[in-house]
Amino acid sequence: MASRMTYPPEPTEHGPWAHDRTWTGDARSAAACAVLLFGLLLALDAATGRLVPWRALLWLGLGVLLFAALTPPRVAVHGTILVSRGPLRTRSVRLDRLVTVRRDDGIAPRLVLRDASGGRVVLDPEVLVVNPPLWQAVDGGARSSVAAGSLLCGATALRRLSERIDRETGEGVFRASGLE
Structure with a gap:
């Protein structure tokens, strides 16, 4: 039975983990793009009078998908x-x-x-x-x-x-x- 590797495990004799220092900024940019898209779509629907709860959820789902696609590993x-x-x-x-x-x-x-x-x-x-x-x-x-x-x-x-x-x-x- 294979054991699951936790991320990140505790430091051992190999020293601490070395991480990608730019990941936080990239994830923040991905979140900003997703929030901006969500906000623009909501504003467009509100301006045209077509904003209803199911459309807001659709735009939220689209924003979440954009965030998932843009966030680097x-x-x-x-x-x-x-x-x-x-x-x-x-x-x-x-x-x-x-x-x-x-x-x-x-x-x-x-x-x-x-x-x-x-x-x-x-x-x-x-x-x-x-x-x-x-x-x-x-x-x-x-x-x-x-x-x-x-x-x-x-x-x-x-x-x-x-x-x-x-x-x-x-x-x-x-x-x-x-x-x-």
Whole structure:
């Protein structure tokens, strides 16, 4: 019987959890968009004289759906476990047992991580760019997987992401020091 992983569990020998620092702001923006849509639809119905309780509930449901669609998954890492918690499910991968890392460049770029036990996490690479502790854990886990021989596909995607993070970090240091 598989045990359920609580989110976040208590800190252990691996230290505390490292979380996505930008998630709160993104969730706040999603909530603002949902409330704005709900308010505009209510105001439009009130202005046209068609506001009735069932329509207000319909607009409320539409606002809730928009909030759920816009809220990004919450990403955290603890030791060698990366967890992505979305509105409907929580997914996790063991970073030291990665078998593939794939980058999907579509309308919204995504990084897909898979481990040897079938775990799969999809996340926005920007989360790793703006959160150095998350990136360090993913990079360290990928290096462990390469050393163990389990990471068969994805070294190129991780190298490109690493180069991007290094470039943006260097640019940030130059901007902060006035050497642009």
